[in-house]
Amino acid sequence: ALLGGDVRALVTDQARARGLEGQGMVRILATTVDDPEAPASLTGQGIEMDLTTWSGFFAPPGTSAEDQAAYDQMFETLYASDVWQAGVEENGWEALNADSVAFERLIERQDEDMRAALAAFEISAEGITQ
DSSP: OTTTTSOSOOOOOHHHHHHHHHTTSOOOOOBOOSOTTSTTBTGGGTOOOOOOOOOOOOOOTTOOHHHHHHHHHHHHHHHHSHHHHHHHHHHTOOOOOOOHHHHHHHHHHHHHHHHHHHHTOEEETTEEEO
């Protein structure tokens, strides 16, 4: 959507953004890295925001509470396994290991943070101003 001109700004993870930036396809405007010295850091601009890039497992709408509880138990077992721990370490992940309720809270908090951060900026063709 960004490259096609359908949207004016995009929120994505560092790996994708760096790749697109390296190809001259996007310009990185700001990061949420917790380092006030980092270029374009929102923290350095006085905006406290924690934006976690996550991957997840998803079920269709209408999944029963019983099935959801079974999934939560399955993931709790997975998160405690040596295989999972090795994968987290090998890939340099920061594992959330959240059940469905905690994950939903994370998403809600991130949505609130993103709305507040975007409300603090005016986005135009010339760039972002605070």
